[in-house]
Amino acid sequence: MSTVTLTYFTKDDFQQLVDWINTEEMLIQWSGHLFSFPLTQESLEWYIEGTNEPPNCDALVYKALDASGKTIGHISLGSISPKNQSARITRVFVDPQESGRGYCTEMVKLVLQIGFEKLGLHRISLGVYSHLTSAIRCYEKAGMVLEGTHRDVLKTEIGYWSYLEFSMLAEEWSHK
DSSP, X not given: OOSOEEEEOOGGGHHHHHHHOOSHHHHHHHHTTSSOSSOOHHHHTGGGTTOSOTXXXXXXXXXXXXXXXXXXXXXXXXXXXXXXXXXXXXXXXEOGGGTTSSHXXXXXXXXXXXXXXXXXXXXXXXXXXXXXXXXXXXXXXXXXXXXXXXXXXXXXXXXEEEEEEEEEEHHHHHTO
16 A cells, blocks of 8 residues: 555645755756756746646646655656557656655556556656666666667766656556
């Protein structure tokens, strides 16, 4: 049984995310170049516009709560395509003070469950920078399958970052 629950991410949650993502590197790891540093409440306004209203939206944005109700993370299921029965897990983040407790794996499994069991999706994918080894372990523990590597896709001040692509198909989920 999961010790994590997901509820929709709202304006009331903006400041928590802003406080967590307090370096440019952290912001890039979380969202690529979707946002500019520093992350602000104002920059998050458009992020949730038109989300969390199934079936009339293409993204579900969540905050993750531990068993006590404390917010411990953030995750979204975006690029939802009813036609292709596919979606993409994006912007996964666990409170740095809570890392190493298995919350990431639980969050990913809950989003996979929503995608496959509630939305009837066939394929769910995600991407992660290759140096984020704890995130990679999380996705592998959740059952995601490595599809390939996009080498040196992002140039940073410290060098190039490569990008790993993972996915899971509905039939793989049903065998878990």
